[in-house]
Amino acid sequence: MARLKAGVLISGRGSNLLTLLEACAAPDFPVEIALVVSNRPEAGGLSHAQRFGVPATVIPHRDFPDREAFDRAVGAALEAAGVELVCLAGFMRIFSPWFPARWANRILNIHPSLLPAFKGLHVQQQAIDAGARVSGATVHLVTDDLDGGPIVAQAAVPVHPDDTADTLAARILKAEHALYPLALRWFGERRVRLVPQPGKPDRVVIDGIAPGGAILWRP
Numbered sequence: 001m002a003r004l005k006a007g008v009l010i011s012g013r014g015s016n017l018l019t020l021l022e023a024c025a026a027p028d029f030p031v032e033i034a035l036v037v038s039n040r041p042e043a044g045g046l047s048h049a050q051r052f053g054v055p056a057t058v059i060p061h062r063d064f065p066d067r068e069a070f071d072r073a074v075g076a077a078l079e080a081a082g083v084e085l086v087c088l089a090g091f092m093r094i095f096s097p098w099f100p101a102r103w104a105n106r107i108l109n110i111h112p113s114l115l116p117a118f119k120g121l122h123v124q125q126q127a128i129d130a131g132a133r134v135s136g137a138t139v140h141l142v143t144d145d146l147d148g149g150p151i152v153a154q155a156a157v158p159v160h161p162d163d164t165a166d167t168l169a170a171r172i173l174k175a176e177h178a179l180y181p182l183a184l185r186w187f188g189e190r191r192v193r194l195v196p197q198p199g200k201p202d203r204v205v206i207d208g209i210a211p212g213g214a215i216l217w218r219p
């Protein structure tokens with residue numbers, strides 16, 4: 001079976017992009033990264049793509065009159081590269097409704113909290129402020145409902161009493177780097193199914209993974 005073609009969207013340093021590039025470099029990994037897109041020319045992750053020989057392009061969101069125009073430009077670049085699955089990896093732009101509609105069920109995001117807890121930005125501080133004892137990372141499908149799309153997999157980490165946002169973020173990031181390649185592999189193996197649930201986000205089932213989803217504990 002041909003390897004699934006992924007496109008990775010970034011805005012910053014790209015440590016999650018690097019883990020995906022490293023995973024895809026393995027000969028038996030069922031996904032290849034066909035394009036990296038950044039909305040910021042200064043994104044450090046662009047150097048990771050260059051080092052791995054993966055095409056990369058910068059599409060500055062500020063060059064467009066509105067969100068949908070930017071989204072359409074990003075979509076055109078992804079389509080031209082033959083991308084089948086879009087992976088957000090520290091991509092810091094909220095899509096207009098057009099993008100999740102055009103790429104329905106084909107956009108993954110890594111979020112540094114155990115959704116549905118703590119959506120949006122600065123979620124590590126949100127967890128600390130809430131007195132959470134556990135936080136972690138979530139891979140979810142992206143919809144027009146910000147950070148509300150179907151959950152694919154999660155990794156939990158402890159919150160320490162003396163944690164700062166930075167120390168918690170660093171602990172969660174290690175879990176992210178284990179979780180995202182795992183979730184991407186499942187998509188490449190074509191093991192992911194969506195089960196509609198009236199009035200709720202679709203339930204994600206990973207064939208061969210009980211209990212019908214994936215929980216990865218990273219102490």
Ligand SMILES: Nc1nc2c(c(=O)[nH]1)N[C@@H](CN(C=O)c1ccc(C(=O)N[C@@H](CCC(=O)O)C(=O)O)cc1)CN2
Nearest residue numbers: 091092093094095109111120142143144145146147148
């Ligand atoms: N339509 C959707 N777009 C995006 C989703 C989503 O679920 N639905 N996930 C986000 C990722 N994300 C959190 O995981 C996130 C990224 C960015 C923002 C945000 O407030 N962005 C601001 C700009 C911030 C900046 O440039 O520093 C904005 O877009 O105005 C919130 C959540 C990706 N997109």
Ligand SMILES: NCC(=O)N[C@@H]1O[C@H](COP(=O)([O-])[O-])[C@@H](O)[C@H]1O
Nearest residue numbers: 012013014015016089090110111112
């Ligand atoms: N709401 C989106 C969000 O906060 N994403 C987070 O940004 C960081 C990007 O780091 P990276 O560029 O090193 O992968 C990651 O921790 C990711 O979970």
